[in-house]
Amino acid sequence: MMPRPHFDFLDLPRQMPQELGVATRLALGGEIYGHFPPAEAKAQAGRCLDCGNPYCSHACPVGNAIPQWLELVRQGRLFEAATLAHETNPLPEICGRVCPQDRLCEGACTLEAGFEAVTIGSLEKYLVDEAFRQGWRPDLSRVKPRRERVAVIGAGPAGLACADRLVRAGVGVTVYDRHDEIGGLLTFGIPPFKLEKSVIATRRQVLEAMGVRFQLATEVGRDIEFGRLMAEHDAVFVGTGATTPVDAGLPGQALPGVLPALPFLIANARRVLGRPLAEDEAAMLDLAGKTVRVLGGGDTAMDCVRTAKRLGAARVSCVYRRDEAGMPGSRREVKNARDEGVEFLFHRAPLAIEGQGRVQALRVARTEATGRGAFSVLEGATETLTADVVILAFGYRPSPPAWLVGHGVRLAGNGLVLGGPAAAGSEPAWCIDSPYQTSLPKLWAGGDALRGADLVVTAVRDGRDAAAAMLRQFKGIAIRSAA
The missing domain is CATH 3.50.50.60 (FAD/NAD(P)-binding domain)
Structure with a gap:
């Protein structure tokens, strides 16, 4: 990259995309923020100080290369920016909309104290939406198909992230979900004024074009047996979330x-x-x-x-x-x-x-x-x-399906799936190097089912990293305990 200016923020204040007026947004019901025009996106990206110690990246649960893709946006190199954004985050356009950036990347921005943070979330949303609109898609032309097949249970952020990473490595992936659309709570929980459903539809098209198969309106344990999935696949990933409401026990x-x-x-x-x-x-x-x-x-x-x-x-x-x-x-x-x-x-x-x-x-x-x-x-x-x-x-607590218990998967007392050394208990028969592997060596878990109700971006990280651990095991790389 060419050397960049470092002091645009002195003359250019932080600017969010145009926000709909209250009456209009209440009537329309869709997302309340518009899109940056290209010139404004470049200008806002140019506010990045490129401080050398990217606190924004350190505060991001998926470790996004934020200064680097901001510079690409500033230069108008959207396809390269989209490629780089996807290297760390399988769902960047979604995290750009729903992450609490004020508590994460933007809250850690060096400019936050005194000059206001770079509009990282809105620029992440812009660069992916605009790249998609212009025809960018992940390049899998050099991917060689592998023999392994993985079943993903749950089409929420953890499951989608896991599927994305596996199919990029040539693994065959089928995602099962009880709903008739993908997304889990991205579709059926987060309202459209934060995340329009067309965004999820576009992501589904992208994933299907990459080779991910979706078997929707299919409930594991009712429409298909969990044991069958375990028998017919080299690994199974569980991302069923935490959807049981916390009971306050209020009279009435x-x-x-x-x-x-x-x-x-x-x-x-x-x-x-x-x-x-x-x-x-x-x-x-x-x-x-x-x-x-x-x-x-x-x-x-x-x-x-x-x-x-x-x-x-x-x-x-x-x-x-x-x-x-x-x-x-x-x-x-x-x-x-x-x-x-x-x-x-x-x-x-x-x-x-x-x-x-x-x-x-x-x-x-x-x-x-x-x-x-x-x-x-x-x-x-x-x-x-x-x-x-x-x-x-x-809030919500874990919702472990009955078929997990029926197949001997170790759970914590609060219902969370146990991963890593805790899952092994006293059994010395297997040894793992990933916190996402459960007491059944072929079964992996991530997202709210593993950690409890948390952010979308942490579920994305879990799915991404669980897939990476699976791939290491598929490739025969020596594994060791994480203890």
């Missing part, structure tokens, strides 16, 4: 009008995709004119409050037990929710959901911070909030 949470977050978001995704809705799904989405209280402070809670606004709720509030600084989700999502008219009620811990026949109110206790994210309930300081609908967004 069984009342009609109390909705778990994930079924609510899935119903909305099915509506967006034009799928027929069951009666209970349609009822979940009937929020017009209602008062909606969402309990929780993470990105799922932000997805719920913003979805409720788009479904016509008259009043939407996020009820959270800590202060705003203690919220675990993206600061950008909190800002977007506030811009769209969502009310935030901090320092309120839910005590009970009340009503006769259906939800009518939410009783909460006031709290105060006691340091390091801890809080205490103020004695006698309670209040009752009117509510027509209460959405529970307390």
Whole structure:
């Protein structure tokens, strides 16, 4: 690369792509940020200081070569930028949209203090979208087919990343998923105002053109036996996620009008995709004119409050037990929710959901911070909030399928699949070099099924790295314990 200017940031402020006005984005329902024009993308990429010690790359869970592809964008070399972005991240256009960059790469940017960070996420989205639009596709012309075949269970980010890396190495891959579209929670959980479904459709086309086979609307354990997949493949990867909601045990949470977050978001995704809705799904989405209280402070809670606004709720509030600084989700999502008219009620811990026949109110206790994210309930300081609908967004725990247990896969006490030395237990019969290999040597796991509910980008990393470990084993490279 040619030497680059290092001080563009002194004259050019940080700029995001054009943002739709609130009324327009609530009416349209799609992504709220537009695309950079090429000249603006080049200019924003030129703000990179090229600081020599790329804190942005170090803070990225997949270790993206961010300064390098920013320079390629600045020079207008989009195809090279897209190729480089895919070297570390099998799903860059998705991570560019849904990663909490303010807590990761952009939060670590040298310019963040004093000059504002480079718009890394928006530029990642731009370079891949525009390269796809211009016809760029991964070059597999030199890939030689291998004899191995791998089954991937779960078409979420971990499974897709694993499939991408395996097929690039010539391995035959079939991905099984119980849904009729790929993406897992990318499709059926994350709302279209953050990730339009056409983005997932494009990625499916790219993967299929690379040679990945998808067998959808197929539930392992019901439509096809897990044992058959193990017998017919050289390896199996499990990326089934963590979708069982955390149970807060609130009195009244069984009342009609109390909705778990994930079924609510899935119903909305099915509506967006034009799928027929069951009666209970349609009822979940009937929020017009209602008062909606969402309990929780993470990105799922932000997805719920913003979805409720788009479904016509008259009043939407996020009820959270800590202060705003203690919220675990993206600061950008909190800002977007506030811009769209969502009310935030901090320092309120839910005590009970009340009503006769259906939800009518939410009783909460006031709290105060006691340091390091801890809080205490103020004695006698309670209040009752009117509510027509209460959405529970307390997070998710592992959801190990019954067939895993039935085949002797070692699980942690909380249901997570055990990988690495922990999976081996006291059995000396096999020895591994990867945290993704389970107690069945042919079975690998990654994403939320292995680590618990986490970010999309960490699931991508797991799928990518599990595939790399499989390939080492396929090639007969000596393996050793990671202990």
